Amino acid sequence: MKRQLTELLSLTGVHVKSQKQVDDILILEVESNSKKAVCPRCHKISSRLHQNHYSLIKDIPWGEKEVFLRVNRRQFKCEKCSLPFSEELNFVRKRQKHTVRYAQHITEQVVNSDLKSVAERNNLTESEVETMIK
């Protein structure tokens, strides 16, 4: 089941650890396949896990279901410069609450419609839509 969900999700470099459904919302807990990350300061590869840091990230819907990813953006401690750093995830930018492909999904809708109706259809505010189409 988890392997199939990982395949369906089709996000490179992560796997689904668990899934939960609450009404029309599907929550998938995902984790990076890699046990290592690269320090952004000195570019040394580190495998010293410092902290787990979970957040809920909105992803594109599956049919009628809203999808949220429970993402563990792990903090590592660099073995060379000893400073903690957060791993890079290719599908969600830092400090954002939605995946890169969700922003693309919204942008495509705005191209064919307008801000107000896209916001309503996706249960977002107009300003949230604006930040995604930049």
Ligand SMILES: [Zn+2]
């Ligand atoms: Zn470092």
